[in-house]
Amino acid sequence: MLTHLPFQGKWREENEKEKKGKEMSLSLYECLRAVGLHRHYARFTSVGICRAAHLSALTMEDYPILGICCMEDRTRLFNLVQMVKALDLEYENSEDYGSDSGDEGYTAADSSFSYVGGEDEENVYNDENERGAAEMRQGRAKGRRYLCSLTLKVLRYVAAKRKTTTGWILIAGYNYGLPLTSPPAPNKTRPGAQRISVCVRKRPLTRTECKRGETDVLTTPSEECVIVHESKEAVDLTQYILKHRFYFDQVFGEESSNEEVYQRTAYPLVQHMLNGGKATCFAYGQTGAGKTHTMLGSPVRPGLYALAVRDIFAHLSTTHMNSPLPVYVSFFEIYCGQLYDLLDHRKRLFAREDGLKVVHIVGLRDVRVDSVSSLMEVISQGTEVRTQGVSGVNPLSSRSHALLQIQLRDANQKIAGRMWFVDLAGSERASDTKEDRQSRMEGAEINQSLLALKECIRSLDQEQSHTPFRQSKLTQVLKDSFVGDSMTCMIANISPGHLATENTLNTLRYADRVKELKGQGGLRGGRREKTNHSPKRNLSNSSSSSSTSSIIGTRGKSPPKKPKLEDLDPGQWRVVQAHWEQLEEMEALCRKEGMLLCRQPDMAFGDYVHKLKEIMERKALCVHIMKSHLQQYLKPSQCNQPHHQEKE
Numbered sequence: 001m002l003t004h005l006p007f008q009g010k011w012r013e014e015n016e017k018e019k020k021g022k023e024m025s026l027s028l029y030e031c032l033r034a035v036g037l038h039r040h041y042a043r044f045t046s047v048g049i050c051r052a053a054h055l056s057a058l059t060m061e062d063y064p065i066l067g068i069c070c071m072e073d074r075t076r077l078f079n080l081v082q083m084v085k086a087l088d089l090e091y092e093n094s095e096d097y098g099s100d101s102g103d104e105g106y107t108a109a110d111s112s113f114s115y116v117g118g119e120d121e122e123n124v125y126n127d128e129n130e131r132g133a134a135e136m137r138q139g140r141a142k143g144r145r146y147l148c149s150l151t152l153k154v155l156r157y158v159a160a161k162r163k164t165t166t167g168w169i170l171i172a173g174y175n176y177g178l179p180l181t182s183p184p185a186p187n188k189t190r191p192g193a194q195r196i197s198v199c200v201r202k203r204p205l206t207r208t209e210c211k212r213g214e215t216d217v218l219t220t221p222s223e224e225c226v227i228v229h230e231s232k233e234a235v236d237l238t239q240y241i242l243k244h245r246f247y248f249d250q251v252f253g254e255e256s257s258n259e260e261v262y263q264r265t266a267y268p269l270v271q272h273m274l275n276g277g278k279a280t281c282f283a284y285g286q287t288g289a290g291k292t293h294t295m296l297g298s299p300v301r302p303g304l305y306a307l308a309v310r311d312i313f314a315h316l317s318t319t320h321m322n323s324p325l326p327v328y329v330s331f332f333e334i335y336c337g338q339l340y341d342l343l344d345h346r347k348r349l350f351a352r353e354d355g356l357k358v359v360h361i362v363g364l365r366d367v368r369v370d371s372v373s374s375l376m377e378v379i380s381q382g383t384e385v386r387t388q389g390v391s392g393v394n395p396l397s398s399r400s401h402a403l404l405q406i407q408l409r410d411a412n413q414k415i416a417g418r419m420w421f422v423d424l425a426g427s428e429r430a431s432d433t434k435e436d437r438q439s440r441m442e443g444a445e446i447n448q449s450l451l452a453l454k455e456c457i458r459s460l461d462q463e464q465s466h467t468p469f470r471q472s473k474l475t476q477v478l479k480d481s482f483v484g485d486s487m488t489c490m491i492a493n494i495s496p497g498h499l500a501t502e503n504t505l506n507t508l509r510y511a512d513r514v515k516e517l518k519g520q521g522g523l524r525g526g527r528r529e530k531t532n533h534s535p536k537r538n539l540s541n542s543s544s545s546s547s548t549s550s551i552i553g554t555r556g557k558s559p560p561k562k563p564k565l566e567d568l569d570p571g572q573w574r575v576v577q578a579h580w581e582q583l584e585e586m587e588a589l590c591r592k593e594g595m596l597l598c599r600q601p602d603m604a605f606g607d608y609v610h611k612l613k614e615i616m617e618r619k620a621l622c623v624h625i626m627k628s629h630l631q632q633y634l635k636p637s638q639c640n641q642p643h644h645q646e647k648e
C-alpha cells in the first residue's frame with residue numbers, strides 16, 4: 001500500500017536522480033494508456049509512481065489516492081498491477097535491462113512521444129569518461145528495448161486478459177483475421193428457391209471420437225448460423241476461445257435427418273429438373289465429415305440420391321401415367337484429372353467439346369433404372385470400385401469426385417431434365433495427406449478442382465460473361481450446369497470434433513467464399529449496410545470490397561477507410577501477424593521457384609492467403625496479388641506497436 005511505501009522518500013530520490021532534467025516516463029504512461037487509465041497519469045507521478053515497475057507495489061487501498069474510483073477503472077488497474085507483478089522477476093533478472101534505464105529517454109506530451117536521449121547526453125560526459133558514457137548509452141539502448149518489449153507485453157496481456165475475463169472472443173465469419181460473412185438479410189428467399197444456395201450440415205460425434213475424448217466445438221444457434229468454438233492460447237499462455245460465426249442459407253444441426261436435409265436442399269432442384277431444367281447438388285467437406293452419409297445414406301437412412309429418385313418416380317407416375325419418361329443414370333469418378341466409368345469397370349473416359357462447345361463424355365455408360373432399388377443397386381456397384389485411399393485424417397478416404405447423373409429423356413431420346421449429384425473428394429489440406437508422391441498429386445489435383453469449382457459457382461452467381469470451366473476436369477464436365485437456367489446447391493459437411501477444427505474452418509471459409517459475393521449489387525450490398533456497426537465488419541467490408549478504388553480509382557468510390565488497430569481484438573492481431581509472416585515466406589518461395597506473381601485488384605486478404613497456399617501446393621504459375629492494397633489495411637508492424645496505433 002502506498003502509505004507504507006517510501007514513495008515520498010526512496011522512490012522520489014531515485015526518480016529525481018534518474019530524471020535529471022529529463023521528461024516524464026514513457027512506459028508508465030503507455031501501460032496506463034493501454035488499459036485506458038492515462039488520464040490519471042499526472043496523479044500517479046505526483047505521488048511518486050513514475051515507472052511501470054512501481055505499479056507492482058500498489059494495493060487496492062491505494063486506488064482512491066490515485067483517483068481510481070469506479071469499478072471499471074479499478075478492474076483495469078488491478079489487471080495492470082497483476083501484469084506488472086508477473087513481469088517483475090523478468091524485470092529484475094533481465095540482463096538487457098540497464099541499471100539506470102527507467103523511463104528515461106522519452107518525453108510525454110499528451111499522448112505523443114518522442115525520444116530525447118542520445119545527443120544531449122553525450123555532453124554530460126567528458127573525454128576520460130567516454131568509454132563509461134558509451135557503456136551507459138548502450139545500457140540505455142538496451143533498457144529502451146526492454147521497455148518497449150515490456151510495454152508490448154503489458155498491452156498484449158491486458159488485451160488478452162480483458163477478453164478472457166469477459167468470456168469468449170467473437171469473430172464473425174472468421175477469415176484469417178478478417179470476418180466475411182454477415183447475418184442474412186431478413187427477407188431472403190427460401191434456400192431452395194435460390195439459384196445458388198449454400199448450406200452446412202454438422203454431423204454428430206462418432207463413437208470413436210467420443211472414445212478418444214474429443215469435444216464438440218460446433219453449435220448451431222439458428223437455422224442459418226453455425227459457430228465454431230476454437231481453443232486458442234494467448235501470448236501469456238492464457239487459454240481462451242475464439243468464436244467464429246458463419247451464416248449460410250441453411251444450417252443443419254446433428255439432429256437433422258437425411259430426409260430433412262433433402263427437403264431443404266435437393267428437393268427444389270429435383271422439381272426444377274422435372275420441369276426440364278438442369279440442377280447440381282454438391283457435397284463438400286473434409287473426409288469423414290458426412291458427405292457420403294448425406295448423398296448415399298444407408299438402407300435405413302437413405303440419402304439424397306435415393307430420395308431424389310423416389311420423388312422423380314413418384315412425379316413421373318402421376319404426370320406421365322401412360323408413357324412415363326425413362327430415367328437414365330450414369331456414374332463416374334474424376335481421379336487425378338482423369339475420368340473413370342464406375343458402371344463399366346472403371347473404363348477410362350474422355351470429355352470432348354463439340355463445335356457448339358457442348359461437352360460430351362465419350363463412352364459413358366447410361367443405365368436405365370425404373371425404381372429406387374434398381375438405382376441403389378447400380379450405385380452400390382459403382383461405389384465399390386471408387387478410388388479410396390488413406391489420408392492423414394481418415395483411413396478410408398474418398399480420393400476422387402464421384403458424379404452421379406440422372407437424366408430424363410423424351411421419346412426422341414432428347415434430354416428432358418438433368419440432375420447431377422457430386423460427392424466431392426475430401427477437402428482436407430494436402431499436407432494432411434500422406435507424404436508419397438501419389439497422395440500429394442491427388443491432394444494437389446483435388447485442391448485445384450475445388451478451387452476451380454468455387455470460381456465457376458461464383459461467376460455463375462455473379463452472372464459473369466466468362467466462366468473458367470476449363471480450369472479443371474470437374475468444372476469442364478459440369479459446364480452445362482453452370483450456364484442457362486441451372487440451379488446449384490452446395491452442402492458443406494463439417495465434423496464437430498475439436499481435432500478437426502482447422503479443417504472445419506477451412507470448409508466453412510470455402511463455402512463462405514462460394515456465397516460471399518452473392519448478388520454484389522443486391523443482397524450483399526444490403527447486408528453490408530445493415531451490418532456496418534461492427535468495426536470488424538467495417539474491416540471486412542473495406543478489405544474485401546471496393547478495393548480498386550484507392551489504387552486504380554476507376555470506380556468513382558471514395559477510398560475505403562483504414563481499419564483502426566484498436567478495433568481489432570488481440571486474436572486478430574496475432575492471426576494477421578502470423579499470416580502475414582507466412583505470406584512473406586510463401587511469396588519468397590514462389591519467387592525462388594521462378595513463379596510469376598501478378599496482381600489483381602479485387603482480392604481480399606483471405607483469398608490471397610488461399611491462392612498462395614494453392615500455388616505452393618500445386619506449383620502453378622500465376623497468383624493474383626494485391627499486396628500493396630493489403631498493406632494499407634494490415635500493416636503487421638503496427639499490430640503490436642502502440643506508437644503506430646497512436647498515429648492511426
Ligand SMILES: Nc1ncnc2c1ncn2[C@@H]1O[C@H](COP(=O)(O)OP(=O)(O)OP(=O)(O)O)[C@@H](O)[C@H]1O
Pocket residue numbers: 202203204206254285286287288289290291292293294394396397398424425426493
Ligand atoms: N449426419 C450424420 N449422422 C450420423 N452419422 C453420420 C452423419 N454424417 C456422417 N456420419 C457418420 O460419419 C462417418 C463418416 O461419414 P462419411 O463416410 O459420410 O464421410 P465422408 O465425408 O463421405 O468421408 P470421405 O470423404 O472419406 O468419403 C460414417 O460412419 C457416417 O455414418
